[in-house]
Amino acid sequence: MTKPITITDVRCILTAPEGLNLVVVKVETSEPGLYGLGCATFTQRYLMVKTAVDEYLKPFLIGKDVSRIEDIWQTSMVNSYWRNGPALNNAISGVDMALWDIAGKRANMPVYDLLGGKTREGAAVYRHADGKSVNEVEDNVRKYLEQGLLYVRAQMGGYGGRIHNIKSPKGAPEGAYFDPHAYMRDTVRLFEHLRSTIGNEFETLHDVHERLAPIEAVRLSKNLEPYRLFFLEDALAPEQVDWFAIMRQQSATPIAMGELFTHPQEWLPLIQNRLIDFIRCHISTIGGLTPAKKLAHLCEAFSIRTAWHGPGDVSPIGHAANLHLDLSSANFGIQEWWGPSEQIKEVFPGTPELRGAYVYANDKPGLGIDIDEKLAAKYPCDNTQSIRPKGWTTARTADGGSWRP
Amino acid sequence: MSKPVTITDVKVILTAPEGINLVVIKVETSEPGLYGLGCGTFTQRYLTVATAVNDYLRDFLIGKDVANIEDIWQTSQVHSSWRNGPSLNNALSGVDMALWDIAGKRAGMPVYDLLGGKTREAAAVYRHADGKDVHEVEDNVRKFMDQGLLYIRCQMGGYGGRVSELSRAENTPPGAYFDPHQYARDTVKVFDHVRSAIGNDIELLHDVHERLAPIEAVRLSKNLQKYRLFFLEDALAPEQVEWFKVMRQQSTTPVAMGELFVNPQEWLHLVSNRLIDFIRCHISTIGGITPAKKLAHYCEGFSVRTAWHGPGDVSPVGHAANLHLDLSSANFGVQEWYGPSEVIHEVFPGTPELRRGYLYPNSNPGLGIDIDEKLAAKFPCDNSKSVPNMWTTARTRDGASARP
Numbered sequence: 001m002t003k004p005i006t007i008t009d010v011r012c013i014l015t016a017p018e019g020l021n022l023v024v025v026k027v028e029t030s031e032p033g034l035y036g037l038g039c040a041t042f043t044q045r046y047l048m049v050k051t052a053v054d055e056y057l058k059p060f061l062i063g064k065d066v067s068r069i070e071d072i073w074q075t076s077m078v079n080s081y082w083r084n085g086p087a088l089n090n091a092i093s094g095v096d097m098a099l100w101d102i103a104g105k106r107a108n109m110p111v112y113d114l115l116g117g118k119t120r121e122g123a124a125v126y127r128h129a130d131g132k133s134v135n136e137v138e139d140n141v142r143k144y145l146e147q148g149l150l151y152v153r154a155q156m157g158g159y160g161g162r163i164h165n166i167k168s169p170k171g172a173p174e175g176a177y178f179d180p181h182a183y184m185r186d187t188v189r190l191f192e193h194l195r196s197t198i199g200n201e202f203e204t205l206h207d208v209h210e211r212l213a214p215i216e217a218v219r220l221s222k223n224l225e226p227y228r229l230f231f232l233e234d235a236l237a238p239e240q241v242d243w244f245a246i247m248r249q250q251s252a253t254p255i256a257m258g259e260l261f262t263h264p265q266e267w268l269p270l271i272q273n274r275l276i277d278f279i280r281c282h283i284s285t286i287g288g289l290t291p292a293k294k295l296a297h298l299c300e301a302f303s304i305r306t307a308w309h310g311p312g313d314v315s316p317i318g319h320a321a322n323l324h325l326d327l328s329s330a331n332f333g334i335q336e337w338w339g340p341s342e343q344i345k346e347v348f349p350g351t352p353e354l355r356g357a358y359v360y361a362n363d364k365p366g367l368g369i370d371i372d373e374k375l376a377a378k379y380p381c382d383n384t385q386s387i388r389p390k391g392w393t394t395a396r397t398a399d400g401g402s403w404r405p
Numbered sequence: 406m407s408k409p410v411t412i413t414d415v416k417v418i419l420t421a422p423e424g425i426n427l428v429v430i431k432v433e434t435s436e437p438g439l440y441g442l443g444c445g446t447f448t449q450r451y452l453t454v455a456t457a458v459n460d461y462l463r464d465f466l467i468g469k470d471v472a473n474i475e476d477i478w479q480t481s482q483v484h485s486s487w488r489n490g491p492s493l494n495n496a497l498s499g500v501d502m503a504l505w506d507i508a509g510k511r512a513g514m515p516v517y518d519l520l521g522g523k524t525r526e527a528a529a530v531y532r533h534a535d536g537k538d539v540h541e542v543e544d545n546v547r548k549f550m551d552q553g554l555l556y557i558r559c560q561m562g563g564y565g566g567r568v569s570e571l572s573r574a575e576n577t578p579p580g581a582y583f584d585p586h587q588y589a590r591d592t593v594k595v596f597d598h599v600r601s602a603i604g605n606d607i608e609l610l611h612d613v614h615e616r617l618a619p620i621e622a623v624r625l626s627k628n629l630q631k632y633r634l635f636f637l638e639d640a641l642a643p644e645q646v647e648w649f650k651v652m653r654q655q656s657t658t659p660v661a662m663g664e665l666f667v668n669p670q671e672w673l674h675l676v677s678n679r680l681i682d683f684i685r686c687h688i689s690t691i692g693g694i695t696p697a698k699k700l701a702h703y704c705e706g707f708s709v710r711t712a713w714h715g716p717g718d719v720s721p722v723g724h725a726a727n728l729h730l731d732l733s734s735a736n737f738g739v740q741e742w743y744g745p746s747e748v749i750h751e752v753f754p755g756t757p758e759l760r761r762g763y764l765y766p767n768s769n770p771g772l773g774i775d776i777d778e779k780l781a782a783k784f785p786c787d788n789s790k791s792v793p794n795m796w797t798t799a800r801t802r803d804g805a806s807a808r809p
Contacts (some may be wrong), residue, residue, distance in 0.1 A: 008619055044485040048492055051456040059792040073576075074806035079447040080807065082690055084643070085490015087453055137590035173476070238489070239669050262490055265642050265670040285487055353406045387464045395485050405486065 004065040005106070006030045008069055010058040010095060012050045015376035020316040021046045024371055025094025029066055036066075036101035036210050036353050039284045039318030040094030041088050044386055044393065046343045052091035054159035056080070061095065066106075072352045073290045074288070084263040089287040097321050097367065111321075113329035115293060121324035122358030125337035126151035126205055126230075127308075132163055134193040137254060141194060145202055148356035151230060151334055153205040156190050158403070159392065160211035166398050175396035176405070178210050185222050187216030191227035200228065205256075209232040210404055211395070213384050214243040223252040229277050230334070231256040231307070235405040245389075246276040256280045259309045267295065271302050271317060278333050282309040289325065295343070296329045305333025312338045316348035320369040323352050323361050335359060347375050409470040411435045412509070415463040416502060417455045419630035421782035422752045423745075424790070426451045427720040429776055430458060430499025432469055434507060441471075441506035442776060444689045444723030445499030447491050448729040449791055457496035467501065471511075474504045478695045479779070494692040500725050501693030504773065510725065516772050518727075520698060520733035527763035528731035530715075531556035531610055531635075533562065539598035546599055550607060553761030556635055556739055558610040561595045564809070565616035581796045585617050585807075587627050596632035607649035608617075612638040615808050619648040626656040635739070636661040636683050636712070641764070642808040643671050649680040656733075661685050664714045672700065676707050676708065683738050685771075687714040688725050693755035694730065701734045710738030717743045721753035725774040728757050728766050740764060752780050 009028040023040040040049050054278050058078055064072060076092050077083050104111040111251060112118055127144050129152050131137035137156050157163030161183035162176065187206065194204060206229060208217060217235040224232065231254040236243050238260045247255065256278035261267055263283055270276045279299050283292040303335045306329055309321040319337075326332045337359055345351045350369035352359045364369045395405035414433040428445040445454045465484060469477060482488050483496050494770075507529060509516045517523055532549050534543035534557050541562050549557050565583035573582060592611060599609065611634060613622060620642040629637065636659040641648050643665045652660065661683035666672055667690055675681045684704050688697040701711050711734055713727040724742075731737045742764060749757050755774035757764050767773045799809035 007780070042485075043485060044487065045457065045461060045493065047460045047796055048456045050454050051453045052450065052492075054450045056450060057789055059789075075580075075798050078799070079792070079797050080447075080491070080665060080806055081447065082447060082491035082665055082687075085492055086485070086487035087457070087492040087496070088450065089490070138667060166478075175480075201781050241670065242673070260643055261486055263488060263668045265646065265668060265669060268647070269674075282487075383460060385459060391484075393599055395483070402476055402483070404479075404483050 002162045004067065005034065005129065007061045007064050007066060010053060010061055012053045012094070013371060013376055014050065014381045015379050016348060016381045017347045017376070017379040018312055018341055020312050021089065021381040021383070023049050023094065024315055024317055025098055027066070027095060027098035027102065034102060034105060036098030036105070037317050037367065037369065038097030038101065038288065039315040039321060040090040041284055041313055041315050041318060042090040043313040046381060047383060048087040049090045049094070050309070053094060054128040057091055057095055066102050068100055069096065069103065072099065073194060073287065077287065086262045086285050089262055090284050092185045093284035093288035095289050098316065100289045101345040108363060108365045110361060110363055111324040112361065116325060118327045119330050120327060120332065122330065122360045123323055124357055125335045125354060125359050126153050127339065128155065128339060130155045130158065132157060134190050134349070137190055138194060140196055141198060145198070150357040151203040151205060153207060154190060154194055155207060156186050159209035160395065161186050161209065168398055168400055172400035175394045175400070177396050177398065178211060179314070179398060180216060183211055184216060187220060188223050191224055191229070195227050195231055195252040197242040201324060203227055203230040205230045205233065206220040211239040214240055214246070218247045221247050221253045225251060225255050229253050233257070233280065234259055239404070241266060241270055248275050254278065256307050261286060271299055271304055274302055276304060278305050278307040280307040280309050280336070282314065282324070283321060284314070286368060289321055292325055293360070296325060298358055300329070300331040303314055303331070305331050307362060308335060309334045310336035310338060315342060316344060316351040317367065317369055320350070320352055320367045323359055324367065325363060346378070347372055367371060410474060412466045412469050412471055415458060415466055417458045418776060418778060419455065419786040420449065420752060420782055420784050421585060421639070421786045422621050422748045422781070422784040423717060424785040425717050426660060426788070428454050428495065428499065429496070429720050429722055430503055431718070432471070432500060432503035432507065435668040439507060439510060441503030441510070442722045442772065442774065443499040443502030443506065443693065444726060445495040445687055445725060446718055446720050447495040448718040449797065450492055451786060452788060453492040453682055454495045454688065458499060458789045459495055462496055462500055469635035471504055473483060473696060474501065474508065476694065477504065479677060482692065490668050491690050494667055495689050498693035501695050502722065506771040507696045513770050515731040515766065515768055516694070516734040517766065519731060523732045524735050524750060525732060525737065527765045528728055528737065528740040529555055529762060530740045530759060530764050531558050532744065533560065535560045539595050543599055543602050546603060548761040555762045556608040556610060558612060559595055559599055560612060561591055563798070564612065564614035566591050572802060574803045580798040580800035581809070582800050582802070584802060585621060588616055589621055592625060593628050596629055600632050604685045608635040610638065612633050613640040615639055615642040619645055619651070623648070624654055626652050626658045629658050630656055634658050635796070638685065639664055644808070646671060646675055649675060653680050657705060659683065661712050676704055676709050679707055680707060682708050685712040685714050686725060687719065688730070689719070694726055697730055701730060701736060702760065705734070705736040708736070710736050712738045712742065715741035715743060721745060721749055721756040722774055724777070725755070725757055725766070725772045728764055729772065752777055752784065762764060
């Protein structure tokens, strides 16, 4: 028996090349030059993830055999006894992805080959088109179509449509004010406009981002039926997922859900009761590749497809992990994609590339992505942006009442 | 309109008077001398709670009106976008309890009076009796009975029944090894012995602490029926709560669940489908008094009673919060109690007192509990104990990880 390769260090790398605070975990090993990288980005609370890694996971993991990915995932989850929350899951994800990266490097195979091999050559993506008016959104959708995109998400005025004149009572507190009713009317108008001007020969999507009361979300889903959405995203808050049973009784608009999920009890009933069509978790927030691959398999049994969360607050390492899942999953649906800047590609050599409608992986061993730590250090994280009182997470309606965004 | 009282600082106090790492949050206000205390104890990851408070909640809250407890709870929870996890909820709880403490002090009333007033004079508690064999467990049950306790939880050999002579596979890693089958057999033996030796005039409880496969938990619940447990605790892992349906079809042993809950999706169905009888969340881990009071009200609608988690890894501030909920809840069931040491009473003046089976509050305004910060500082927390192969690294014979 050869001597096992063991974990010698676990480090957090904090960097913000695009102004978004990212957390990358680097797992170093007893084999010279062999290390792995994982995404642990919980941008709103990134310092908590760092504490979880530095103070807890690192001492727990040093000396452990890098091949024991499943055992490390299981024991890391329960080592804190309380579990299934976003800060701890992200920390575990950083380690989990890094261990898969290491396993791929040791096998001299891309991670998708450890997960069953390619089921497709590239992953079709959707991009995000916004605008202040229906015409501006139309222009932005057309731009993406000209670039070869097949799927475009259309929004107007940001999530919840923050373009209305809102009258609040005197003394109403600071916040990101929006009007759910105006937002809903606008959204129907927007898709009516897009389908009548651009036509039906492209797939379009929309993200409610939890800005509606449950029955209003059902109504929107129903009212959007004539415009044939590819899917409607996050129509309900994660605390209200049982309402999908009512949406299902009334509307054939496909449903995508899961960005905010952190706990299996959020997705299990939705899947086993066939209440959603696409699962779109933020894979670092459910704990990494290990649970995401299991979740994809669970969904496959019910013909539910994957659409992993892929905005700018997933690090390129996390995007690479998404792509390895996409390529190896029989039930891949679509991949959200954010359009990385030049500087992020320099910080993360090997960032997957979008060409035409598809994101392509390189065929390097492991996740096929690296980090230039010196360059990363030139973009330090800034925690003050996490607090902003008017930030989008402090959503409020006209009278000042707090809303779950 | 008078000028609002605002939050001027939010401090984390870390202390371990009994060797267990505790997190207490102190909210200071614009009114001289007026402050509140809350429990934010997630002992296994207490430094993540400290980071959440020091680096996020503090800046978010300074300047806010202390009266707006509900709005502060709602906006703090969604401020991180991702939510419902144990680290963030504990941080939020520390602030939430402190704001209720402040509200009580401003009103000159104990918190239970802000929550609807006393529905009973004191809260009946249960204590924890363990032992290496059935006789030692019996002796320890009798000791508690002599002290006037009416409810006693019986365990043998710790959670899952630790065993020394076990046919472990070769080269198995370190961990807290147990044998689920031996544990299930032993547990029936304990209750058979205690009921035949002591009789039926005492309420007995048991905590599975998630150490059984789901159908084994159902079988244990069924096999324990004849010993008339007051309830069976945490028979399933929180990821497996749907199995309670199967248990319900087969056994009338009352079911208590919730110590590990962090997310409403864990409890909503169990309560509305009447699959449990007692809700026993760790109230700081669901976010404090605000969500716990709502959860108690929700449970009352289904005649599900409360049995809030109350071990040594709840700070005395958290125990006080439990007690204020107990006293003011129509559907109070029982309160777990841990028996604080003298030193804890010194660090936390006003810690509730147990007398002949009942826990009594004082009638001071607010939560009625304080912290001696100088004394607390003499018992620093020690993070090194959070990490090694402690009881949470549960493993079975072949070395596989089990959920503890």
